[in-house]
Amino acid sequence: MRLKIMIGLTVLILLVLNYSIYQKEEIIDKGETVLLELAPVDPRSLIQGDYMRLRYVIENVAGDANASPDVKSGYMVIKVDAQQIARFVRFDDGTPLAEDEKHLYYHRSYRGLKIAPDSFFFQEGHADRYENARYGVFKFDNSGNHILTNLVDEP
Known part of the structure; x- marks a missing residue:
């Protein structure tokens, strides 16, 4: 029976x-x-292998916006422009999203507002491909779920 x-x-x-x-x-x-x-x-970690710690400009912009400091996590609203680059609009207050807006999950820690993932692992020996990256490429579904798929230099 146990088996x-x-x-x-x-x-x-x-x-x-x-x-x-x-x-x-x-x-x-x-x-x-x-x-x-x-x-x-930050530069890649030699201890953990080929990986890059990430920070996003949108974290700084949203962190400067007026939001209740006691809110530890939630959704921000981002707007996607013609080049597919996301910009911070507001923290989610329950109002319906426009067609070009999406939810992006955030959390606050003692180090400030953070968006996950905050690291990108890549194949050993490919660090030169990502050292000049300016954008994180995310794939979003209709529910606001997202996955970081790549880092790129240009939109």
Whole structure:
């Protein structure tokens, strides 16, 4: 009986994990491309391998906007221009979004307002491709879920 329960739980876990992977692949394949401008980034970490710590200009702009400091996380509203570059509009207050607006999740920490992901891992030996990157390439679905897919120099 215990063996059947363990096999059933294992199958259930694998189904949940595979469905999560499927959802992310759908966002990558069918999502709308949005660029977030990068703020100056830290150099890659030699201890953790080839990876780059990221900061976004939109974090600074939104951090300067008047928002309640006791709000630890939520959504900001961004507007996507013709070049697919996102700009901060406001913090989400429940008003409906315009056609060219999207939700972007943020959280506050002792270091300020942050947008995830704040790091980008890349293949060993490819650091030169990303050292001059100015934009993070995100794929968004209709629900506001997003995935960082690349770093690029130009829109």
